[in-house]
Amino acid sequence: MSDITDAYWRAPPLARTFSAAVLVTSLSVYFGLFPYRWIFFDYTLLFKFPPELWRLLTSFLLTGPQLGIIMDTYFVYQYLSQLETSHPRFNRTEDLLFYMIFCGSVITILAQSFFRRMVFLHAFVLSLAYTATQDARGQKAGFFFFTVPAQLIPVCMLGATLLMSGSLEEVLFQATGLIAAHLYDFLTRLYPEFGGGRQLISTPAFFSRLVQTPQVMQRGYGTAIRPNQPSSGSSTGAQGSGPLPDSWRTRGTGHRLG
Template identity: 55%
Template sequence: MSSEVMDAFWRAPPMARTLASAILITSMGIYFGPLPSTWFYFTEDRLFRLPPEIWRLASNFLLSGPKLSIVMDPYFVFQYLGELETTNPRFPTKEAALWYLMTVGGFIIILNRAFLGGGFFLQALLLALCYTSVQDQRGMKANFFFFQVPAQTVPYCMILVGMLSSQSPAAVPTQLSGIVAAHLYDFLTRLWPEFGGGPNLLPAPGFLSRLVTTPRVFQREYGTAIRGGGGQTSGSSTGASAGSVLPDSWKTRGSGHRLG
């Protein structure tokens, strides 16, 4: 049973499973374990210390809400980010989805620190992922818990459910900042090029392609494989070369003679 669960985990979209797992582990560690929340929240002054605490640019998205949100927030992140990775035509490559996370996350931090305050912004990122995921589903129906609603209204249904469950509207501005950040990304990368005739103002940088590309040399249990230009691999620990079943050391012994 455990092997089946692990197989399903490793078959899941890599960024979705990694981010959802990080949120679940961090949230449980903060709410029930030894992790202090002061290690994770975002504040500008920590970026200018020596050494700079640059991990806070990402760690502020790793704390879910309390109670049932500890499970539901990672689940929704996994669902919507997985859809962007695997089925959304706007993100045909891993680097495109990664660049989306980086830029939208940056917009969320700027909007909140400039106008709203706060130090944890997962709720905003979750709404951004949901908003982007349903943009190509306008006019279709989507399942939201036990109800069917127009797909484009799912982000606002999530805000309403959050208000009803927590009995507090305090998180609504932060959630709305995620929708604004996702819409800003959509405008700069799709609406402006398609309808304004301009270029894509947020193209993915080239270094991301090199970052997510599979390395040419990788280790296997039975040796080292080197990926060639044509995508084929050759074993270096078997002692055999292509086209022959004899080890290389035998080929240096001459042509050989038959006994008798």
């Protein structure tokens, strides 16, 4: 058990937290621990009192039933961890968090407007897969039992959806994730770099404050302030420089004799 716990805490923070939330939420719903009506998205419930704002998040946490619980959770962790640890555009946690919120917002608007969908995880997984694989052109990636060019993974996912569901509407719904991820890429990279324009969206400054370790920590017995730079003195209390040799200055403050 300790090995599993250690592996969990060694995983990338956003990937482990989001995938764990997906797994716990899905198991709770399918095993009847709490009802589906608490999970799905309904914009009218956002305007009641009190507003049910949690639905903005929980509508992205429900997988498909049975094998879908395992596969969807695996895909979430796989692609989100790739973005968090190795993608050149997400060196900062706040940039990845803003990307997730942007794509989630676009998916919600499109899926509600055109398909009346109330849970959005399948589309969100496709957006993660698209962004994680588009900068890996020329490389190979595994998809189930096949090896394909990495940039074709989103297309393979849409094909698998069509084969398993037999529904073109399901494919089109899932493709809203592709639209969301491509729109983010266009507004933040393609248009500024190749269209000669300015970057149309960027990570808000307050996102940085959300993910940074606080400088001031309130305690029950006082306030501790985390310094920006390590102290230059040694543990014995000697600080700064002076005319004495280093071996003398590390002996402490000293006392007068006699």
